[in-house]
Amino acid sequence: MTEKLSATNLTLIRGERCLFQELDFALNPGELLLLKGQNGSGKTSLLRAIAGMLSLESGEIFWNEAPVLQQRQEFHGALVWLAHKTGLKGDLTLVENLRFEASLRPQSDNDLAVVCERVGISRLKRLPLRSLSAGQQRRVALARLVLADVPLWLLDEPFTSLDRDGRHLVTQLVEEHLTSGGMCVMAAHQDVEINATVHRVSL
Amino acid sequence: MKATNPKQPSIFASLIAITRRDLLLALRRPGDILNPLFFFAMVCTLFPLAVGPGAEQLTLSGPGVLWVAALLATLLSLNSLFMSDHEDGSLDQLLVSPQPLPILALGKMIAHWLTTGLPLVLISPLLAMTYRMPVDVIGVLMLTLLLGTVCLSLLGSIGAALTVGLHRGTALLSLLILPLAMPVLLLGASTVSLAADSELYATGIWALGAYAVLALSLAPYATAAALRISNE
């Protein structure tokens, strides 16, 4: 069975505002779904809804043709989410943070040292995360993406606080992930150039 | 093609992992452990100052004062149970983790008890002695506090999960938790009083134990549900 993420008829109302209405999409392996829009347009909310963290006004999200809410654990086992807040503990060191994340997931083939080298943070391994710059912390979050070794990536503004090299790294990682048969949903306020099939949703 | 690896780590392993993480975090910030303890000692000191240092009065009010102080100290620490995780986004990461959320919540509760409830139990004999409590009664006090703080950590986490992310969370948390904690206080304090009067007190211990078992089996689910709701 091939993996597939799809959604039908999504409508979300927050307060008095309708963020999106009757939204449909389908995403196959190797494809990128780009959610474009200004700040506050509902990109993050849509990502949270895909992750099964928001209850929608109407509509349903499907993973492998079955509703996400009926198989939450399986679905969560297949995704990793890079949120606006990194979700890393400032008081723990980089390695402790990543080890904890890894301990909640199945044994991954990716080695921690190799991944840290890849995203350029191996020098910082023993430092508490608090002492790292914002850009370095984003890189740690990227390392978590690669370490998780799962088919679906949810990325919320992955380019923020990164320098040129960092932004290039993100593009590279996403492209690699897609060519190896992964899927990616990305929220961004500007267009991105990625060498893959891209579906665009404007919010 | 990337396939989802079906072999998840065992539930027990993830329980250990999250407890370990929270304990490590508490060790890096010892203040979070010490503050409730100081608060506990302080409340116990305030009381004799307010009602007078008479020996008879102290023996009579000792169990009650120690128990109320322990309850308030636990309450004080509950506010931060999910707060920092909510602020740095790691709570969101736990919500999308492939492990069952009740287990993760239970792990956090265990860590909370180990860093708040257990230290309270351990320093309670010191304060009990200042209230002229006999040694065998101190044993009963420690036993009731041991069971009682477990109940309070479990119950409190439900309230903390319901109020996480709310602006007026702190005051609301006390309003939600205190009525729920009342049976624990009542059972705990009167069991110690019974022991002090050298009467049979086993019923109270059993009742507290039953309460702890009930809370242990229900609170993780309620907390998990509450966390999902308040992070929508």
Added chain:
Amino acid sequence: MWKFFHHLTSPPHFYRLAATIIPWLAFPGLVLIAYGSYAGLFVAPEDYQQGDAYRIIYVHVPAAYVSIMAYVLMAVGGGCGLIWRLKLAHAVGAAAAPLGAAFTFLALATGSIWGRPMWGTWWEWGDPRLMSELIMLFLYFGYMALRAAIDETAKADKASAVLALVGVVNVVIVHYSVVWWNSLHQGPTLLKKGGPGMDADMLYPLLAMILGFTLVFGALLARRIRTEVLYRERRTRWVRELILAPGGGR
């Protein structure tokens, strides 16, 4: 049967239906209360122990009964809302809380007034029923405060439903732990509730009052649920049509 139930719980239908049934609950309820008050105050014989002070139970017991019923209703509504995602069930919880708090207050106040001549004190800490009522009042306050603190209705509904369910377990525990506590302290004799041992002239007014209070509570509840339904459905077409219709839908 299922279809009928579904039809009944559809908001526009409920809104209209409630308007018709409210008078049918309120008037019999008020008549029963009027009869019960009269019979309880003037017809029922004097109690040989408590004298005429026992006549307070004709308002105290029904108020306590309704306050518990409201709490159970709130918890059941919350449970149904969480499990079956029934919007109407959450509306029941939201509507029942302030009413329940009012009746709890009434039960507490009348219990306390009864206690003054009977126990010689306005407040007796050892009485399990008064204590349970007091804690229930706090739980009602907590429930309403949590609702008020969360801006989004859907979120407030679910969070308060969890709280109501946790609280309902707690009320039972509170009651029994105070019973145990009270047995240690040899507390004062408790307010006797009506039972088969009671004289018929005493019992019938009490039953009439309980039924009357329940009916009036039902009417008030239906009224509040209507408001909740209207508010929750404010963006739907049926509300728009209702309000734009000549004469309106008050």
Added chain:
Amino acid sequence: MEALGMGGYGAYVWSCYGLTLIVLVLSNWQARARHKRVYRDIEVRIKALEDRQ
């Protein structure tokens, strides 16, 4: 008149019944007031939307 005295407990008994009356009347009044307020708020919003179209 003697019946109203309630054998010396008149003040207690009558204050309870008075309190009951007050609670019932206030609950009803509050329910009505809230309904009116909610209704009026929605009415204003919907009428404003109508006028704009």
